[in-house]
Amino acid sequence: SQQGEEDPQALSIQEGENATMNCSYKTSINNLQWYRQNSGRGLVHLILIRSNEREKHSGRLRVTLDTSKKSSSLLITASRAADTASYFCATDVGANNLFFGTGTRLTVIP
């Protein structure tokens, strides 16, 4: 399976703390994307990092990509209760569709 594995499966932190989620995948990729899903809703695209990029920032989000280790991490700084959601990584291998990871359920406690 090309599906990515995410770690941890669940994460609970206090508001204001940083949250780090990791994603590992199996094959070469064109890019890796991170999405957020609030309970019972669709996915929202957060950030896309290309295979030739190593780090990308968007507001309080920081994504790294290590293609040699086939891994990526998503860091959310200064977390807020509204960040509570499930976060998925997805790999684009050039096959038109995306392969989604198993997801990390983040709970930010006010």
Added chain:
Amino acid sequence: GAVVSQHPSWVICKSGTSVKIECRSLDFQATTMFWYRQFPKQSLMLMATSNEGSKATYEQGVEKDKFLINHASLTLSTLTVTSAHPEDSSFYICSARDGSGGNQPQHFGDGTRLSIL
């Protein structure tokens, strides 16, 4: 930004009923749309890739006669769950990519929760 609208958001119906779910790209044209199924607390499972003007490409294990996909225009794809049974109850999500080039994100609808009694 690119918006994908999915309708209905919630369906409850009796076993044996056929249910149609619509997925529309509101402000862009999508030659390709994707249909996913998601079980509680699990990841998204790709069911099929919907191609405008041609037949959908189904993933292994997905019954094409059970899950009918039509992509008649560049802004609309429909998924019809035929003769639905309780085991078809799930959360169905569509997505579309804005642009045919690489390195493009997918834009997702808000999903349809299907409950078969």
